[in-house]
Amino acid sequence: MELSKGLSKRLQVCLVAIITIIMVVVFMPVQSDAAEVAGSGNYKAGENIFTGRTRLANGGTPCISCHTAGAKIGALSGGSLGPNLTKVWETKFFLVDPNWINSSGSPVMGPIFTNRNILPEEVEHLKAFFSVVAQENVTPASTKKGPFVAGGIIGTIVMLVIFSIVWGGRFRSRNGGTVHEDLWRNYGGKGGKR
Amino acid sequence: MDVRAQLSMSFSLDKCIGCHTCSVSCKNVWTTRQGAEYMWWNNVETKPGCGYPLAWEDQDRYKGGWELTSSGSLRLKLLKGPGKLRTLANIFFQPNLPTIDDYYEPFTFDYDNLFNAPAGDDQPTARPKSLLTGEFMDKIVLGPNWDDDFGGSPLYATNDPNLKGLSDSQKLCLTQFHKLFYFYFPRICNHCGNPGCVASCPSGAIYKRGEDGIVLIDQDTCRAWRFCVSACPYKKPYFNWNNGKSEKCIFCYPRLETGQANACAHACTGRIRYVGVILYDADRIEETAKQPDDRLVEAMRDLILDPNDPAVIAGARANGLEDNWILAAQESPQYNLFKKWRIALPHHPEFRTVPMNYYIPPLSPILHQAKGDQGGTYDPENMEFFTDVELMRIPTKFLANILSAGNESVVIEALKKQMAVRMYIRQQRVGDLGDAKVQSALREVGLSEQDAVDINRLLALATFNERFVIPETHRESKTTVDPRTMYEKRGSVGFGVKKKEFLGRSW
Incomplete structure (x- = not known):
């Protein structure tokens, strides 16, 4: 490999060591204390922030728009665009951090939160919320596609029928056809298609 | 007072020869694309006539423009009833849109066949071919100037919506060739002060530029709801079926920004067009649009501000107008024609969109009236050059229906002024009318001799730079354009589909 030719053996070892440490830090399961709430936040306040019942002070989008966490979040649970955050406190606790959320480096959340920063207090509440939610198991999203597809098809047909009833024949009833035909009628009925 | 600048165009209808050079130069520059x-x-x-799209002036049919509600507020005719709810209910199918049959099915001819047909007994022909379907067409039933020079009359001429209120003998003139009258009427987008298209757009894609008053459709934001097509009483926004966006006259803004005249105005062989800056008071637009029909033209003249008034100049500076724009407004042919001399008139002011282009009503044929009231014919022996404007072949009521919401007095004023100028100049050149008659004609319409000289200069002799007083735009100082992206659309001037690199960028 071109790259390794240029690097001394010692440097390679160092790199491997650094990467290993990073990996360990990132993926090390965190042993959170079971019943205890992390940080100074409040679980209920955190839940409200997550679900958007409490608006973010700077107007950012509530977490639930893209994420879900735990099984008790709303009737339909949260969004599935972003990762499921049920276990975020165990796996990536360091990302629950205002600096990371607000940084422009994260490609999806960056554009949302760089202009509308989430506040450190709000993140404290979220930490409390996540630390409790992390005790639950991840509930996979419903995979029953059949009823959804069938419902979609039936809904589309119903919509089309309604459209056809509401808008069908509108053009024909408008002045009885094209302007040209109307001009002919107005002129005395000579010629024209009708 | 909120002083804004507007680039505006005037048309001297007396000089229009109906050559369509303007239409063709515009077409060549802007609309030779698929879908356009x-x-x-x-x-x-040709007036009288039904125009393009057919009968566009008939707002009972197309529901364009504004109307006054019983409570005295303005409402789009299109949205009569529950307003936004009506927009929503009609969003997928508007009953008031013109169809392609009301414009015309665009066509070309199968020219290849003329050159490549195999030898045979018959002359090869070039059959018409639709540009929409690519199929051969049985026959062409409509075109963009189908009733040009009274072609197809009297069907089209008798259906002109502007004939309402004319006497039967005047209408009869349309069917008798020795009595008929017509004149040409060039039309572009009026770049209105109170545009119906802007107000109707559900996507908010249409806007009137603050710096020069040009009304544009943002091609990135347009979602082809086509409400602009319906709401515009002049039917000047068009739907491009190829890229699914609406387009309209852009007043050649890429040319005007660099101080060049519009393609149509530049090409005009009759030199009928004048382009200049007028200053108007944006605070009073709504009030102007709400005036009763007989006050509309006067109110629109009141809306235009005197560019030599120090208060107006201060207001213009405060609104960020550069000195070259103020200077251009002071030298503007538009201000003189519309406000100072009062010989130009707006097009269909009763649509209440406050149109910003003006028309000088036609005096021709000046020589003789047709003695229509006595049942007589055109009299070539008559040496009376200047007859009463009320007796001219083109009925003033007809002009008033087009240019002043039926108010004949402002049309007659404009015609009499032109007549007085012609008499003054004839007295200068030929001297057969007598000073007393000329002076009394000038006095009657309130023109000074200097005014007469100036009007004659502008209408008959003006050079390119007198007809087009167009200041360059200070694009660098206009906040609507990000300086980092000033040139990225150069060469594409706003048309085409949304480019991927523009998606999701914010500044």
């Missing part, structure tokens, strides 16, 4: 074949951002109509 049927669009004529500039078109020339």
